[in-house]
Amino acid sequence: MRNLNKDVMVACDFSSKAEVMDFLDLFTEEKPFVKIGMELYYAEGPDIVRAVKARGHRIFLDLKLHDIPNTVRKAMAVLSALNVDMCNLHAAGTVPMMEEALKGLTRADGTRPLLIAVTQLTSTSEERMREDLLIERPMEEVVMHYASRARAAGLDGVVCSPLEAGKVHDACGSDFLTVTPGVRFADGDKGDQVRVTTPARARELGSDFIVVGRPITQANDPVAAYRRCVREFLG
Secondary structure: OOOOOOEEEEEOOOOOHHHHHHHHHOOOOOOOEEEEOHHHHHHHOHHHHHHHHHOOOOEEEEEEEOOOHHHHHHHHHHHHOOOOOEEEEEHHHOHHHHHHHHHHHOOOOOOOOEEEEEOOOOOOOHHHHHHHHOOOOOHHHHHHHHHHHHHHOOOOEEEOOHHHHHHHHHHHOOOOEEEEOOEOOOOOOOOOOOOOEOHHHHHHHOOOEEEEOHHHHOOOOHHHHHHHHHHHHHO
16 A cells, blocks of 8 residues: 655644635645644544645545544544545554454545554653553553554554654564654754654654644744755655
8 A cells, every 4th residue: 555755744733724725825836745633623524634635735634543443444434535645543442443444444446545553642751651651661662562563453554753763664664654743843842742853864764754743834934844844854
């Protein structure tokens, strides 16, 4: 299923259709790969996905499903009909849940969007993982285990920190996608992210896709910030 080149995904974490359309209107030459997350999807529903897709953008629908296998299978069947390019779930939902998600996502003709699994959020530190989640293993070991479980379930890749991307490829193969948030410019604020790095360093570490939100969407010149990010990541 891997059929996409490395790219920058712009996290359109807006609260309304008007905001995201005003933002996308700034791009007169490019068609950025867009991530639609919970805030925008819950505000506007599936119509926002159709509207952005109609403008020619590729879409990563970032809803992080995590429920019993049957529920996730049925939900993925609904999301598959939206014709997005990529969607995701939590690897913590276990292999049976991920397997059922693939079944729901796969259309009658055998096609489907790419499906990736969230390992540990880039806002989660090892300390918080131990104290809040009672996971005593080191962060890297946990991420690699979740990635290997996602691979075993037949998924296309994982969401992880760019700091872990290369090791995921070592463990799961070069064709196993790494989608990495937690990317900030060297001269920018890391915000609420913990495990972060720059676009250039993410490329060096093996990220296939980087997800960048506020450094682009809240920049004085979002188009210039996007172009800078593409330049630094793709070289």
